[in-house]
Amino acid sequence: MTPVVQLDAVSREFAGTAAVRELDLTVRRGEFTALLGPSGCGKTTTLRMIAGFLEPTAGRILLEGEDATRLPPERRNIGMVFQSYALFPHMTVEKNVAFGLKMRGIPDGELRTRTGEALELVGLSHLAGRKPKQLSGGQQQRIALARAIAVRPSVLLLDEPLSNLDARLRIQMRQELARIQKETGLTAILVTHDQEEALELADSMVILDQGTVAQQGAPREVFRAPANRFVAEFLGYENFVELPDGRTVTIRPEHVEVLTSESTDSTPSDGTTVDAVLTAVRFRGTDCVVTAVSQGRTVLATSSDFELRSGRQVRVHLPAAHTIDLPRTKQELPTS
Amino acid sequence: MIRRRPVLSLLSALAMVFLLGPILLVVAIGFSSGDTVEFPPPGFSLRWFDQALSNASFQQGLLTSLLVAAAATLFALVLGIPVALAVQRRTFRGHKAVETLFLSPAIVPELVLGFALFQQLMVTMRITALGALLIGHTVLLLPYAVRVTGASLALSDPALEEAARGLGAGPLRAFFAITLPVMTPGIVSAAVLSFLTSFNNVPLSLLLKGPGISTLPVEMLNYVQFSYDPTVAAVSTLLLAATVGAALLTERLVGFNKVFSR
């Protein structure tokens, strides 16, 4: 099957600086892809090139198998949801949603039905006559989504669509977005810097770093096995430990075991155990987070031993089953 | 509020009296029944309004002023809106210089501009007074048009046009369906400001007059220099009423603060 979106070695420079470098990307029909990364990684540039707002300086963009590299946005059949929503302030909600259909010359009757359907899908049929200014942020968000969906785009492009909502609403809208994408079966590309959002929504996740792909795959896969330190850090891994054998591994704090002289004398056989001193203990209610330092290296661990105090000599055990090897790659960021 | 700013209050009361007092004085004199300018007026009458409205040179001047102001405003908007679009929505080399260039007619003295246009357009190129007047006023208004319409563009979300393009509208269609309506408050403000600026202008209009072509303020200026009676006060009162009317209408349409935040 032809992929809906395909990028072949796409690059984009701004005044001599590369924002995106020879990026390859394939998005299959019905798939929800997240472009993820810190600001400046090139994710928004990539989305804007797919939409046609930016021309690549090199490479090809195929939409539905056809070369669309130089096609203006209005001829790409995309549906875009902007970070600012970009609802037309002088038009009612209904007119906003109908705009794309009107541009396509859809006859009145069908236009009204499809506008109604789109509004129903986001559950805001009752606000059809309002102006955007009279809506809450969450409602504006839904209207922007309805407007993009109404044209039945070949791909739905979402540019940080939830970043202007407060935390509670963001989680609610996330579920809403997932439901609508499943219901419509639309192919979607989401740009976000929020890894949680990407993990929850996406079928496929592309982590970008300085304009190139740092890692790509299903969210579970990527999260379980980050390919390098940049990806691991971005996904929230905090421990980066160089083992005596020279490997660098990462491990989640809840998997690190803190052993005291009381708890056990025997050294666990698997994995690595080192002597360390606790330099900080933070109480969190159900457990505490301790900072252990061993030969200049710092390891964070959680423990339910509330007797632990700063300054205490301990042994820190990193079970082999939970350590993730991080290959040294060129993409590895300098420690920040 | 606690009254705790006696000095500031006094100064600003003085400022308001200084600003508005003279204008109210002119209105009072316009309704005078006396033969000369005197205050307080000896009685109430509308005779000077009669006098003002039947004055042929004022009538002729008003006609010229309205024509020039309307045409120059239109020209300035037609030329200025595309410039505002380029300056606000495009990045290009020399961006800053272009912006400064289009604002520069507002920086140079109007009298100097008038003198230059009189010499080069009327004397050297033999362009008619009306033509020179229209060119001069359009140049004078261009900075307002670029700036005020530009301000309304700067306040609006650039993603609006992209949204329209993404939904299938071509560049022209996106402009007429989205950008232009979004700019409307700015365009109305710019039009009102431009019209009044042109209508009230003296230096350009004085230097670029010709046979039968003289604006109302220039005629008033001539009148005041040679005769001293309440006719001009009556004209002033009418102009004040018309200006307040225009300002209130603009306020109803787009909001006063937008007109003044240029």
Added chain:
Amino acid sequence: MSRKATLGLLLAPGLALLAFGFAYPFAVTLFAPPAAEHPDVLGKLGAMLTDSYVLGVFARTVRVAVTVTLVCLVLGFPTAYLIARAPKSRQGLLLALAVFPLLLSTVVRTFAWLVILGRNGLISDAVLATGLTDRPPELLYTEFALVAGLTQLFMPLMILTSYSSLSQIDPGLEDAARGLGASPGRAFRRIVLPLALPGVLVGATLVFAGAVTAFTTPLLLGGSRNRTLATLLYDYANVKLDWGGASAVALIMTVLVLVVGWASGRISAKVATS
């Protein structure tokens, strides 16, 4: 169509008008006017710079403009401050009252001063009524008249620019200063004034430039006894028909305005970065 071509299409008509109706006439008139007798503007300029009459007019123009700027500052800034601190619902009306005179013709506004300052005007009547003297004071056609008329003309600009800069200042800052032990006056001087300075500077520059280049008001209130650069230019151009001289005066006026504008820009850039 390429983006470059659209850009050209957007700018070209405006640029054409500016070239034909502004830049070209301006440059020719300032530097090479088509005058029959005295084509040499720079020579004229040199002669003027040693002419005590012209120097006197120049000094008067600057003196009057500086005075007007100061009076506008002293009266206009407090007004802007009180408007900015008035309840939100009333700010619009107050600002409109202070600023709408800008929309009125200068002829209208200057006419009022003829009435106030004239031989049978308000003030001379009042002075005569006190019985202290039987000779009314000479007010019209003096520098005082110029200052009064021009201040009334340009104060709205000062109020407007000060207001827009003051309304950006969080009133909480003053409260914070008071909470730290500053008196209201001190909080005003140490907190509000420095923050509002860039806006005030813009206002002062506008008022100064306006006062230097104003024409109607000096014509009616200064007369031939108290000429300013603007009325002198008009005199050369339309009465003496000495276009070389007019160009020289135009050059002086333009340079004065540009230099003051440039200097104020430099100062506010410094203020903004310090």
